[in-house]
Amino acid sequence: MRPTQLASRALRAFRRLGPKGFFGLLITNLRLVASGRYREHSHAYDRAFDQRHGVDTAGTVNLEEMDVPEELRGRAVRYEAVDPDFFAHVLGRASIGDRSRYLFIDLGSGKGRALLLAAQSGFRRVVGVELDPHLDAAARRNIGVFRWEHRQTEFEQVNGDATAYPFPATPTVLFLNNPFDELLIGKVLDNVESVHRGSATDFVLLYLHSNHERMMRLRPGWSEVDSGTFRSRRKFYAIFRWEPRSDGQGATAGR
Ligand SMILES: C[S@@+](CC[C@H](N)C(=O)[O-])C[C@H]1O[C@@H](n2cnc3c(N)ncnc32)[C@H](O)[C@@H]1O
Secondary structure (H helix, E strand, O other), rough: HHHHHHHHHHHHHHHHHHHHHHHHHHHHHHHHHOOOOOHHHHHHHOOOOHHHOOOOOOOOOOHOOOOOOOOHHOOOOOOOOOOOHHHHHHHOOOOOOOOHHHHEEOOOOOHHHHHEEEEEEEOEEEEEEEOHHHHHHHHHHHHHHOOOOOOOEEEEEOOOOOOHHOOOOOEEEEEEEEEOHHHHHHHHHHHHHHOOOOOEEEEEEEEEEEOOHHHHHHHHOEEEEEEEEEEEEEEEEEEEEEEEOOOOOOOOOOO
C-alpha cells in the first residue's frame, strides 16, 4: 500500500472510530505487524468488497464495545467479517444443488457481509440474526443499499440471540462464522434437530473458523461433508449435513 493510501485509510478510520477507537485499532495492528501476523488478519480491514458494493462491513468490533447482555458477552466472539474468497471456497465445497431452493441463515450475522455474499451466490431467501443492536442496524443499512442490486432476494434481519431463532422445516444452509462458544453452538444444533428430526429436508452447516468441530463430529446424526483450510492455517472450516441414520433414511429432499 502506498503511503498516501495508508494516510487516507488512517484518516477515514480516525473519523469513523474517534480518537479512542483509532488508538485501539493502531495498537492491534502494531501488535499484528510485530508478531508477523498482519497479513493473516488484514482481510478484516480489507474494504475492496465494501467499495465495490457501496456498503460498510469491514473492520472489527470488540466485545467490550458491544451492547449485549453480560451472560451472552462471555460466550460471544467479536465481530469480524468473512473473507469473500473464503466464503466462496467453503460454499463451493458443500454439495448443494439449486441454491435458490435453500434458505440461507447466518447466526451471528454482524454487519451482514455473509448475507450479501449469499444473495450474490444464488440464494433467494436470506436470514441474519445478530445480537448487538448496532451491528444489526449496520446490517440493515447494508441490506438496504445492496437490495437494489439483488431485488430478487428476500432478506430478513433479526436483532436477538441466535439460540432463540426458530428454524423452519425447509431446505437450509446454516452459516456459522465462529460466532460463539460450544454451549451456544450446542443449543443451536438442538434447535435444528428438534425441527428436522425425522424429516428428509436437506440441512447443511457451513462452519468457518470451526473451533468446535470436534463436538460436531461426536454428535449423532451429522455427517461430515468436508473440512480443511483455505490459503492459511488460520482459515479452517468444516461442513456437515444433518443425516440421521437411525431409521436408515438419508436426507435428500431439496438437493
Ligand atoms: C465473527 S463475527 C461473524 C460475522 C458474520 N457472520 C460474517 O461472517 O461476516 C461473529 C458475530 O456473532 C455475533 N454473536 C455473538 N453471539 C451471538 C448470539 N448469541 N446471537 C447472535 N449473534 C451473536 C457477534 O456479535 C458477531 O457479530
